[in-house]
Amino acid sequence: MLPDxxxxxxxxxxxxxxxxxEPVQQTSLLQRARQALGGKASLSTLKLQGMxxxxxxxxxxxxxxxxYSIDNCIAFGFTWEHMRAMAIQxxxxxxxxxxxxxxxxxxxxxxxxxxxxVHDIINLKFTAPQLRELGWTWAxxxxxxxxxxxxxxxxxxxxxxxxxxxxxxxxxxxxxxSAVFQF
Numbered sequence: 001m002l003p004d005x006x007x008x009x010x011x012x013x014x015x016x017x018x019x020x021x022e023p024v025q026q027t028s029l030l031q032r033a034r035q036a037l038g039g040k041a042s043l044s045t046l047k048l049q050g051m052x053x054x055x056x057x058x059x060x061x062x063x064x065x066x067x068y069s070i071d072n073c074i075a076f077g078f079t080w081e082h083m084r085a086m087a088i089q090x091x092x093x094x095x096x097x098x099x100x101x102x103x104x105x106x107x108x109x110x111x112x113x114x115x116x117x118v119h120d121i122i123n124l125k126f127t128a129p130q131l132r133e134l135g136w137t138w139a140x141x142x143x144x145x146x147x148x149x150x151x152x153x154x155x156x157x158x159x160x161x162x163x164x165x166x167x168x169x170x171x172x173x174x175x176x177x178s179a180v181f182q183f
Contacts, residue, residue: 043076090120108135138162
C-alpha cells in the first residue's frame with residue numbers, strides 16, 4: 001500500500017497558513033530578559049548574564065522603558081552617552097538626584113543637547129547655586145526662554161549668580177586658588 005500524501009500535505013499547508021495568520025507577540029529586550037529569568041531580572045543579574053548597556057542600545061530600548069533606579073543603572077555601567085543614545089528626554093530627569101548629575105558629569109551643555117527648556121529646569125527644582133555649578137550662564141538661560149519673572153529666584157540671587165554689576169551676561173568664573181598671586 002502506498003502512503004497518502006494528499007491528506008497530510010493539505011493538513012500541513014493549513015497548519016502553516018494558520019500559524020502565519022496569528023499575530024506574533026512583540027516583546028522588548030527587557031521583557032525577554034525578565035521572562036527568561038522568571039520575571040525578576042535585576043540589572044545586576046543581567047550583568048552576570050553578560051549584558052552590557054550597549055546591548056540595550058543595540059536593541060533600541062528607549063530610556064523611558066527603563067524601570068530601574070538611576071543608582072542601579074549607574075552601577076550597571078550606564079553613562080550619559082548611553083542615556084542619550086537611548087533617547088533620554090528632559091522629563092526623564094525627574095528621577096535624578098543632585099548626586100547623579102555629578103556622577104554622570106552632566107552640565108549645562110549636556111542638558112542643552114537634549115533640548116531642555118526653562119520649564120524643564122523649573123520642574124527639576126534646581127537652586128541658583130546648583131544651576132551655576134552645572135555651568136549655566138544668564139545667556140544660556142535666556143536662550144532656553146528664561147526671564148527674571150519666570151525663574152523661581154529672587155533678583156538678588158540672579159544678580160549674585162548670573163550677572164555682574166557691570167551689566168555683563170554672566171558672572172566671571174573665579175581663578176583657581178593656585179593661579180592667584182600670593183606673597
